Amino acid sequence: MSSTWLTKAVLQFERVLWLVSIGMLFVLGYFWGVLEFGMSHPVSLMTSLEALSGFEFSGRSVHQLPGGIWAHISEGEVGYIFTRTELLFISIVTFFCQIALAIIMVLSLIALRDKSYRLYAGVALYASGLLMVSPLYSLYESGVLPWWELVRVAGALLCVRWAAKSLPVPQTHSQALIVYASQTGSAKYLAQRLHDTAHALMDIACVSTLTEQTLKRYQRVFFVVSTYGQGEAPDSARRFVNTLQGANSAASQTQFSVLALGDRTYQTFCAFGHYLSELLEQKGYQRAIPTTEIDRMDPQGVAHWWQQVGELLGIHTAPELFEYDDYTVMANECLNPEQTHRLAHRVTLFCANARYEAGDLLAVQPEQKDEHERLYSIASYQDNTIELLVRQHIRADGTIGLASGMLSQLTPGDRVLASVREHTTFHPKANVPWIMIGAGTGLAPFISFLKKRQAEQDSAPCWLFFGEQYVEHDAYFAKDLTAFQDQGILTRLDRAWSRSDGVYVPDLLQQSHKAIRQWVAEQGAHVYVCGSREGFGESVLATLQDILPEPQWQSQLHTDLY
Template sequence: MTEGQRIAVAVVCALAWLLWVTLLIARHRRELIAVRRQQQAQPQGSVLIAYASQSGTAAALARQSAEHLRPSQPVTLLPLSLVTSQTLQAAHKALFVVSTYGEGEPPDNGQRFARNYLTGACGDAAALDLSHLSYSVVALGDSTYERFCAFGQRLFDGMAQLGAKALEPLYKVDSAREEVSGIGSGIASAMPAWFCGSQPAVKTRSNATTTWWRLAQRTLLNPGSPGAPLFELTLRAVSDLPKWRAGDVFVVQPRQQRAAVVRWLASHDLQATRWMVTGGRGQTLQAWLRDRALPDAGFDREKLMGGDLSEFPLLPVREYSVASGNEEKALKLIVRQQFSDEGRLGLGSGWLTEYCELGELFSGYLRENGNCHTPDHRRPLLLIGAGSGLAGLRAQLAERAAQANSGPVWLVFGERCPDTDRLLAREMDNWLRQGTLARCDRIFSRGERSEFRYVQEFLAAREQELRTFVSRDADIYVCGNRTGMGEGVHRVLKQLLGEQEVETLLESGRYRRDLY
């Protein structure tokens, strides 16, 4: 390389770096403007309802709560990422609805607040006095995790340390036992007494709107794969098709295998065709028990015969990322079979992939998850995922395919074997030809000729291409397993883009994670 060429390269690199810094500054200014607008719109002495949500449940509960309270007093509804010292000073009461992500961490839109206000007497919290503020915290979590509701507890304690007065103890909602946001039995009791008044703050199972769905098609995507079977499911709504967006969640009510209910009834000498009337509805005992947990023993036979199903709770719901765009006029899911240590099929995956018969009806509902909505289809989009995470990626692609002037999409997707796991290959090729996909990189962990085993390894080796793509104001969407892939991708992005830039991307909504 000549001296002139070296100088030219140096000039180009310097200009690229200046462009990168300029974009960072511009994005930061946009965030500040958004925060100031929120602050200006907040009435003095209003009730603050703030949420931190990863999958949309806490956000939905907070929105319902705000709708309930608005007729009686001023309400400010904000994600926790937009709550500032001024926001807290302007409120006289606050209701925080927060979930816990991963192993006790705040959700993405709660990280800034945790860093600024829950890390001791430093930063924005150093001179903050909240002695005027009364607050309640509703913490959503899953008791199967060791640090159940850890972020909710941290927030509850942190507000007290800032001088705020707790109106009641921390209320914990266990998603493993209770259902929230739309089909939430008893969740109204989570709302503090000062808040609820005489009306429930959120919908319960009895008044939630659910939809009946019919399984129209079930396709095995990976025959012969060394991994567990992966299925694409096509569902048709019995009535009008609900609206949804890529990133939203389908909540399904699993049912018992028909033969399992028959066996259980026979083992307890109960008549399957006995007519039962409960809650004004009549069905056979066998039909009633299809979506109920079946105890081995210890239930009150007389109560059951009297139509009392209190000892037979509904099976817990299961949640899946939607895999189709609303314009496709059918709801698609991509579900991998899960197995217990004893080899039994999982409750949700077993129902959808094995036990539900074609044409059979079951209930479910769609839950909005704004955290995973990409805001502008004209911007470039980097899709990263693996395994059943293909569901969320496919939905994003389908949504873009239906819109004119969509920005370029780069897909990086990981699976096991190149011979058996080229999932939806024909569909991906069509999107490449049509221009919906600009680039598609498949990474196979067990391919003999694979240069990389995991998507995070591939990204680490594509630093300059990644930087260039993101610098074009691209959004990043990651879907799949949190442990391994999700954590690995997050770590690589911080290494390549810098920790501060990744935090900015998260807080501005340009980096969205749909992980489980």
């Protein structure tokens, strides 16, 4: 179709016809007496109908009764009765519906000239004609059955729906699309970096907005996806995967490739990336480049895949994938110096560009450039300044972990390369109670959550469960937590000291199961769990599964387990 305004208008026909039908059925409902809105109109007995002013409407006499009431009176029987306001409202709805139908009819007539829009425009013309005459017909003709009108309107709309499938899919300018499916932000970050280097040639989208139609619109689609849980899809990809599973298999021109992000320490390494790749192939899409596995954001693996993408697109730019900002160390305090191992450090960093939300992560680049970055939960809530709770990681052979070793030995004035990673599924929901469950360094995001509550003066209750080994050594952020309690921000604090008291977080959850259930089911509390996956995460989730009702388990539980 030559003119774009007409194309845009035609694509809106179906939506408008639905709105008009709703308007028309509303008006008809009024006339049929289905919709009454509990109005009663007391009418005093009249001596003579002729004395009342009235007019003829489709062969019936309509009279104005005292009190601004309009009634249709036929052979001595009173028909529909409306107040003046109701009559005005009905007239306005009818007027706009009829105007919209008239516009669709005119545009359909113009669109009929174009072959690819002919079927759709023809059906839309028929449907709008039917919708235009149908209510009038049922008013003028007595004895028209309401259900028959409903059948006709529904039939017309179904025909339009069916004909919409014949519409050509609008062409986009870009031939390629990069799609990300991310849980903690790495896949999104990476997709954005890659897109930056080729933005003129490709579009970018989150998998949550992706439909099969969009997929088919592009010549090439590149997926950057992570794997979660036990080899599962990130939350944002679930809807798209369900749609794709239910779709028919049909040969498609669209080529694809999957960059599968994962972590080799999981048995289900990159499982979702592989699953998506096979599913796409099953449904008829063409695999252009083999699925590429990336272990903990290995930059060389990503660069290799991107080079192959570049060859397909005819570009030769080597992207600077990981752009880190320079962070300056402001403070570094050991929180449990009496401990002989498992030292925990509160590290404060400054960067003028740092912007983040409570729940976000900081990716830190170890000193050795070719090493993978490490992710840490942010414990602060003020832009520019980032606080981390870092546990010095001791490997099985007794050596200290690269990133945690580097961070814990920093002194004020030192520099680190780091960059914020958005963690949208762990952003806390405002104005609802929170139950925060953390262990060890998993306390960090909850300090940020509580600071957010403080800054926003949000008075919804907060409950924190925290687990560590020794009450005398490991009560991190104790002063901050006491201050939050004194200010009424932290409503309940339950701590489990496994080595001091032999109590674990799941024991505390079990003891308070009634209150937790009540907070979640009745007060709408959201539950956030952060800490190590093995041991803590698994046991907490198993306990919560017994406590939380099924619907809330899906919608009100958020995890950040590492």
